[in-house]
Amino acid sequence: GENVEQHPSTLSVQEGDSAVIKCTYSDSASNYFPWYKQELGKGPQLIIDIRSNVGEKKDQRIAVTLNKTAKHFSLHITETQPEDSAVYFCAASITGANNLFFGTGTRLTVIP
Amino acid sequence: NAGVMQNPRHLVRRRGQEARLRCSPMKGHSHVYWYRQLPEEGLKFMVYLQKENIIDESGMPKERFSAEFPKEGPSILRIQQVVRGDSAAYFCASSPQRTQETQYFGPGTRLLVL
Numbered sequence: 001g002e003n004v005e006q007h008p009s010t011l012s013v014q015e016g017d018s019a020v021i022k023c024t025y026s027d028s029a030s031n032y033f034p035w036y037k038q039e040l041g042k043g044p045q046l047i048i049d050i051r052s053n054v055g056e057k058k059d060q061r062i063a064v065t066l067n068k069t070a071k072h073f074s075l076h077i078t079e080t081q082p083e084d085s086a087v088y089f090c091a092a093s094i095t096g097a098n099n100l101f102f103g104t105g106t107r108l109t110v111i112p
Numbered sequence: 113n114a115g116v117m118q119n120p121r122h123l124v125r126r127r128g129q130e131a132r133l134r135c136s137p138m139k140g141h142s143h144v145y146w147y148r149q150l151p152e153e154g155l156k157f158m159v160y161l162q163k164e165n166i167i168d169e170s171g172m173p174k175e176r177f178s179a180e181f182p183k184e185g186p187s188i189l190r191i192q193q194v195v196r197g198d199s200a201a202y203f204c205a206s207s208p209q210r211t212q213e214t215q216y217f218g219p220g221t222r223l224l225v226l
Contacts, residue, residue, distance in 0.1 A: 006154075032213040043116075043203055043217040044155070089154055093213045098168035099145060099157035100215060 002027040004092050006103025013080050014111050021106045023090035024072040030092040033073045034100070035064060038087045047088075048075070080110045114139065116206050116218035117186075124224045131191040131198070133221045137206030144187045145215060146172075146179060149201045161187060194225045 003026040013019050025033075031052035036044035050057045050064045050073065057064050061080075066073040077084055087107050091100040117136040125131050137144050142162055147155040157171040161181035172179065176194075181187040191198055201222045205215035 034214070036217070043118075043219045046214070046216060049214065095213065097213075098160040099147075099171065100155075100213075102147075102154035102156070104154045105152075 002030055002092055002094070002101040004090060004101045004103045006090050006106060008106060009104065010107045010109070012109045012111060015080060015082060017080055019075075019077045019080050019084070019108055019110075021075045021088055021090070021108070022072060023074070023092075023103050024070075025092045025101075026071070027092070027094065028068075028071065029094045030101075031095055032093045033064070033066060034091050034093075035062075035075050036089045036091065038089060038105075040086075044089060077108075080108075082110050082112050084108060085110045116141075116204055116216055118204050118218035118221050120221060121219060122222050122224070124226065125194050126226050127195055128193050131194050131223055131225075133189040133191075133202050133204075133223070134186040135189070135204030135206075135218060136186040137204075138208075138216055141206035141208050141216075143207045143209065144181050145205045145207075146187075146189050147203045147205065147217075149203060149220075151200075155203060158189075191223075194223075196225045199223055199225045 006023045034049035037047045038044045063076040087105045090103040093100045144161045146158040149155045159172045159179045160168040176192045178190045201220045203220045205217045
């Protein structure tokens, strides 16, 4: 099955700096890659996703890049704010598959 | 449009009791997924259901765990004879029929087995 690895496990940045979280996947058939933000005591919230026919996608301060050849994708958050502090999960899925395969999460702390 | 609803939010059970977790998908969503999250870990797939059908239960333990999604009412994840190792957060997600991969998660049920 698919194996998703995520790095780093923790990340601290100063407010206003950028944060980058990286994930790799093992199954070349994976073609859908969502990112979720999970705040303490809450469920994962979808923040952005990308499909394999696209190399980059941006939504305000958040962007995701995908390198199909290398089988890795990254989340970029610019101009970080304290409210960006949370655990971020990457995931991968195959069209028609029944589930998402999640990374182990990155705890992001934005220091005011 | 209300999001995915789960209840209870917190559930405490003693070893050997039954735990029943409920999930109401987003309006218009006919696909329901259950995931389990252990502390400091990612989410692990358990089971995928459509109305009145279990499509994939490959991630669910063969014993003590069962799931259903009846024609009317919420999806239910049932854990019989709970053990301490069942303590975890259980999340339900739903997706609309047309975009099966995009899953929207509920707030979760945190199960504690004493």
